Amino acid sequence: MAHEVGSVVEGKVVSVMPFGAFVELEDGVNGLVHISEISTEYVQAVADHLKVGDVVKAKVVKIDENGKISLSIKKRMLDEQKANRRSRPPRPQGGSVRPAEVDSFKSDTSDMSFEDLLSKFKSDSDEKQQALRRNSDSKLRTGYKRF
Numbered sequence: 490m491a492h493e494v495g496s497v498v499e500g501k502v503v504s505v506m507p508f509g510a511f512v513e514l515e516d517g518v519n520g521l522v523h524i525s526e527i528s529t530e531y532v533q534a535v536a537d538h539l540k541v542g543d544v545v546k547a548k549v550v551k552i553d554e555n556g557k558i559s560l561s562i563k564k565r566m567l568d569e570q571k572a573n574r575r576s577r578p579p580r581p582q583g584g585s586v587r588p589a590e591v592d593s594f595k596s597d598t599s600d601m602s603f604e605d606l607l608s609k610f611k612s613d614s615d616e617k618q619q620a621l622r623r624n625s626d627s628k629l630r631t632g633y634k635r636f
Contacts, residue, residue, distance in 0.1 A: 528566075548560065
């Protein structure tokens, strides 16, 4: 079976080295998963992530002129995550108001006149501005410097 760059293959780990792991593919051909292609996280030791006998799925990243196959578990995982993100329903557009805040606002203000709503908005806004000023003033007093 000829392997193509970009295809996902399954194989069994046959050897673990400090620089990566050799994986025997279905047709008996060996490929190398470099230490940098094992996980999306930092890999200090290959043996922490892969053991001899583990069955892994990896993406074929490169096949050089000598027929050596480079594999990537990390790129396969990232491709699957991208595919999962695309299959989710789109997020609603608009502000970042949480539904609980909207519900509590509606229940608090359902019987208020426009002038009362405007007054409430102004007082809430003034309180938030004062909190921001206090926060920034305390940073300036404690030696916080902007670069």
